[in-house]
Amino acid sequence: MAEPGRPLNTAFAPPPPLWKYFTPENLQRLEDIKKEASKGEDGRPKKKEWPPTELRSLTLPPELRFLVPPEIPKEQYSVFGEVQTLSTALPSLEEQGITQLYPSSPKPGANGEPASQPTQPLNHAYYLLKISKSLLLNFLEFVGILSVAPDQFEPKVEDIRNLFINAHHLLNLYRPHQARESLIMMMEEQLARSREEIQQMDKLKEELNGVLDQLAAEGADVGATILSDNEDDTKAVKPDERVQEDSRLLWDILDDKLDG
Incomplete structure (x- = not known):
């Protein structure tokens, strides 16, 4: 059940109500307004590209303003009621108000200097395995609570939710490494194909030189x-x-x- 004051998010949300304004009649009205606005001194319409910024500067009826593409979001946007950010920096669990169940990655000192004490890099696989085992244990405890006191399930559900969020955040921390490894693999495959093509060309060249030498000898x-x-x-x-x-x-x- 949705919390009061919070919209219900669904996997397949209904289309926004502005879809009803996208009709052939409104599209034709918008084209007529653009032709009227592009007329020159001779009274004839000129061919002109209308970027969204210029379209928004025209005097349009309210129902036609929905046909103009909106501005490109610069910081954040909304998808199915969820606010998404355009920043590539992954926010920490602490910034999101969630308890972190694994140690933080080593951070450099002031002014980009290395930390005073050497620290081990974060072992993602090790902590993912620990969280997976904790999930199994908490699920067994959750089943036991439901069999004894079903009305006391909320704290255990919150623990399981926190474990899943921590596991998901650990996986997201590993995404840059995954992207680099995928790029390295693609470049190695491309290099291997290029080398194979060069070898085939060298082999064909040797065969053709042999044929030419044979013709010259004959x-x-x-x-x-x-x-x-x-x-x-x-x-x-x-x-x-x-x-x-x-x-x-x-x-x-x-x-x-x-x-x-």
């Missing part, structure tokens, strides 16, 4: 003239025809190598 010289078998010895094949034949043979070999 006397496939472009400027050579070869006597035709079906004609007199005094009549030679034209150099242009020999070039075309050699080029056709070379392309056939290249196609075979590429297809293979």
Whole structure:
């Protein structure tokens, strides 16, 4: 049951009531107002891009102002009744008024200097495991309370809620490391693909050089003239025809190598 004065948040909230103003008639009215506002000295409308800031400066009826995109939020926004912040800094549990069940991460000293006493980095996995075990124990205690005194369940539910919030906050603290590791993995995969492509190109280059050397060894010289078998010895094949034949043979070999 929702608390007094607090709106009920649902996973699939109903659309805001302003949806009824998005009609073809209102859209056409807005286009007419933009054409009227973009008229020049000759009285003809000019083609103009209307950013939201200029649209908000126009004199529009109240029902048409809902068609203008709102300003981009700078600090926070609301989603399904929940206020979300645009800041990438993760607020601490202490700032949210929640009891923290694990030690805080080591903080640097004043002016960015390292702490005077060396401290161990926070072991996320260790404390996540401890919280998971505490959740199992608290759930068993919760079941026992329900079987003995069901009206005394609220403190235990609050303990379980606090454990879940601490576990979720620990996971969020681990997100930057997860993002770095994911980026490293993507770059390593891209590097491996590039190296494989380079190796395949080097291999194809070696095969093509071998084919060219073989053609040169067999006397496939472009400027050579070869006597035709079906004609007199005094009549030679034209150099242009020999070039075309050699080029056709070379392309056939290249196609075979590429297809293979």
